[in-house]
Amino acid sequence: MAPITGGAAAIGGEQLNFAKLAVSDYNAKNGTNFSIVEGDTQLDAGQASTVAPQLVSNQAVIGVVGPAGSQEVESVGPAFADAKMAFVSPSATRTSLTSGAFPTFARVIPTDDVQGPTDADFMVSKLGAKKVVIVEEKTSYGAGLSSAVEKALKEKGVDVKRIQVSQKQPDYSSVVALVDADTSVVFATFQIAANTKALANTLQQQSKKAVVFGSDGSFSADFDVPGQYVSSFAPDIKGIPSSKAVADAYTAKYGEFGTFGPPTYVATQVIMTAAAKDCTGTADRAKTSSNVLGVSIPDSILGQPITFTDKGDVKDAKFFIFKIGDDRKPALVN
Known part of the structure; x- marks a missing residue:
């Protein structure tokens, strides 16, 4: 499926x-x-x-x-x-x-309980984020991840604004208008990478300096704006x-x-x-x-053993963060 x-x-x-x-x-x-x-x-x-x-x-x-x-x-x-x-x-x-x-x-x-703290820590420790806008796609994925990231950011003393959008948002002009000039990161919980690209382009068109940090749903060639970030639940094998x-x-x-x-x-x-x-x-x-x-796969192509908890989650799994380079391709940065 x-x-x-x-x-x-x-x-x-x-x-x-x-x-x-x-x-x-x-x-x-x-x-x-x-x-x-x-x-x-x-x-x-x-x-x-x-x-x-x-x-x-x-x-x-x-x-x-x-x-x-x-x-x-x-x-x-x-x-x-x-x-x-x-x-x-x-x-x-x-x-x-x-x-x-x-x-x-x-x-x-x-899970998002891993992604949220990982992404939040990177925003603060590597990007120096003090003010973050979360653009939350109104899906169960968007809601859950937005809550995890917001919680982790607030625990680090970051000023967080949360804006909800439809997955079929026609454009992001009105959303970007709500992003203050001193916002350093816009975190997008989108599942369609082309939407994340549109958000990043609109920020640049409105001369906003915030970088876009896409969640795992944005890791695709459709999100290829240089200088932006994206997290992923898997490494580059x-x-x-x-x-x-x-x-x-x-x-x-x-x-x-x-x-x-x-x-x-x-x-x-x-x-x-x-x-x-x-x-x-x-x-x-x-x-x-x-x-x-x-099931146990000791030598999976993901570079780690695959074994499960009794709930069905993978043991010891982690998230990875990439930066999109001038060649419009993501490169691992954490």
């Missing part, structure tokens, strides 16, 4: 292609015969809730990689729980998703020697990629590993679900 079309298609396409690569690699290594059924959610909770029952009714589907967004996880969680269907997200970060409401859910990336073979294979077949694809590779591995455990024939949906939290 990914936003294969729509405003976040750059992310969804990367996720889909990394899932395909994971399946191909796993089958070749293990002699299995897994395949993929695609569900296009367009990063929309309503669309995700339409796709979910289609997957549930397809008895050949034994587990789901995705969906991408936190609001989508909330919309499909009950249906997957009823069907005893495991679903492992490579990118949904809202902390409350693993509070127990969705017992068949897990994720391979850290091109810099991890042990991940070179996978990175090279992906680039050769699909082209360049960011940080949304590699966690999808890992999430797909988790589903297949859980399905294959003690399996002597056709994989079982309920057994796959019960095996997920016991």
Whole structure:
């Protein structure tokens, strides 16, 4: 389940292609015969809730990689729980998703309770932020992350203003008009990177000096304004020697990629590993679900072991911060 079309298609396409690569690699290594059924959610909770029952009714589907967004996880969680269907997200970060409401859910990336303090500490210690505006997208993802960042900033004595916007905001002129001249950072909790780019461009057009710091949803080639910052729940695996073979294979077949694809590779591995455990024939949906939290990938392409807490979160996961250079590409800075 990914936003294969729509405003976040750059992310969804990367996720889909990394899932395909994971399946191909796993089958070749293990002699299995897994395949993929695609569900296009367009990063929309309503669309995700339409796709979910289609997957549930397809008895050949034994587990789901995705969906991408936190609001989508909330919309499909009950249906997957009823069907005893495991679903492992490579990118949904809202902390409350693993509070127990969705017992068949897990994720391979850290939560907003990690992202909030990480980003806030960087804004203060590296950017010298004393005044920050949080532009909160009105989604469950935006609300949860905005609260985490606001709390961490205020604990550091930062003056914080919080502005809510729609995911379909036509332009950001009125929002930028509310940004005071002495604001040093505008933190955007957007899930469509092109919107973050539009916000940064509007700030520059109005001669505001604040830099834009995009949350993980903005890590995409669509947000390419030099001098701005973006956080990510995954590293750039091109810099991890042990991940070179996978990175090279992906680039050769699909082209360049960011940080949304590699966690999808890992999430797909988790589903297949859980399905294959003690399996002597056709994989079982309920057994796959019960095996997920016991999966261990000691040498994941993310550069860290993947093991789960009893809630479905990855142990010892962390966030990474990148700065967009003059070449319009992000480079790791923390």
